[in-house]
Amino acid sequence: MQRKRISMGIFALMFVATLGGLSIAARETEENPCQDRKYLELKEKDINSLSTREYDLFKSKDETCNQYKQSDRSVKVMEKTASHSNTLLWVTVVVGVAGIVIPFLIL
Secondary structure (H helix, E strand, C coil), X not given: CHHHHHHHHHHHHHHHHHHHHHHHHHHHHCCCHHHCHHHHHHHHCCHHHCCHHHHHHHHHHXXXXXXXXXXXXXXXXXXXXXXXXXXXXXXHHHHHHHHHHHHHHHC
8 A cells, every 4th residue: 555655656746747847848849939030120120210010010029029038037937946846856756766675675
């Protein structure tokens, strides 16, 4: 019973760590709107020389870029937290395995 409980705990920790890693990997493949070619072109132009349409497009892309930067900061905090969680997971796994193996070695 105790062994099954430990195994389920280890499985749950590994499952949560895997999901965290997948969400971070998905974020890394997302395109950065701040690197959008059209946005960068409009950003280089003098704001007074933009047409109304260009200015509206620039404002929209600039807002999207700012939102991305804000969410990127949050992701970096999550990545740091995930890194600490992974370390904690491995420590937990090692301690759990040691807790299972050592009693058998003593017997």
